[in-house]
Amino acid sequence: MAGSWRVRAQAGGMLLALLGWVSSCVTTFVPLWKSLNLDLNELEVWTMGLWQVCIAREEGAVECRAHGSFLALPPELRVSRLLMCLSNGLGLLGCLLAAPGLEGWRACEDKPGLKRWLLLAGGAAFGTAGMATLAPVSWVAYNTVLDFWDDTVPDIVPRWEFGEATFLGWFAGAFLAAGGLLLACSARSTRTATPPAPTCHRPPATRGLAGGHNPHPKNTDLVI
Numbered sequence: 001m002a003g004s005w006r007v008r009a010q011a012g013g014m015l016l017a018l019l020g021w022v023s024s025c026v027t028t029f030v031p032l033w034k035s036l037n038l039d040l041n042e043l044e045v046w047t048m049g050l051w052q053v054c055i056a057r058e059e060g061a062v063e064c065r066a067h068g069s070f071l072a073l074p075p076e077l078r079v080s081r082l083l084m085c086l087s088n089g090l091g092l093l094g095c096l097l098a099a100p101g102l103e104g105w106r107a108c109e110d111k112p113g114l115k116r117w118l119l120l121a122g123g124a125a126f127g128t129a130g131m132a133t134l135a136p137v138s139w140v141a142y143n144t145v146l147d148f149w150d151d152t153v154p155d156i157v158p159r160w161e162f163g164e165a166t167f168l169g170w171f172a173g174a175f176l177a178a179g180g181l182l183l184a185c186s187a188r189s190t191r192t193a194t195p196p197a198p199t200c201h202r203p204p205a206t207r208g209l210a211g212g213h214n215p216h217p218k219n220t221d222l223v224i
């Protein structure tokens with residue numbers, strides 16, 4: 001029963017982690033972190049990501065332009081680039097480490113201790129990748145809220161709002177963290193049962209020959 005639970009937990013954790021890793025990679029590169037609707041020109045919708053800014057027009061044309069310089073970006077976007085790339089790398093590392101540690105995987109079957117440590121390392125990598133995804137997405141969302149409710153900006157100036165990638169990033173970080181936690185919890189040492197050492201029995205004392213005489217009598221003193 002416990003083995004069946006571990007297999008299901010590992011399969012569920014791996015599935016969640018893979019889904020979170022793919023979602024994190026999509027979040028990194030899509031230009032949908034922020035969206036801007038212009039009241040003066042409702043035919044255009046501006047969207048911003050970590051790498052480029054796009055303008056979507058009503059006729060279906062989309063025009064994108066990459067950010068000019070990395071150093072010219074706001075601090076949250078610069079740090080978000082680095083953390084999201086780190087998250088993608090850690091997610092890939094977690095896949096490579098956790099896959100051989102699964103119980104259904106035939107690799108390293110003769111080394112249960114190694115499989116356990118691989119599964120723990122993969123779960124830790126997935127968990128760290130989840131934190132590296134949640135941190136930049138939450139930071140950008142926090143600054144978006146501050147800018148939206150900034151009283152010093154006139155009301156006529158359009159405000160940036162949450163984009164679809166913000167919500168996708170939150171789900172990706174949660175899936176990565178949950179998958180890594182499941183993998184780490186399901187990892188345990190599968191020690192092979194060693195057969196008990198044979199007990200040594202002392203052979204029974206050999207009885208003497210017929211008549212009960214000791215075959216090795218003690219030396220008696222000779223009386224002269």
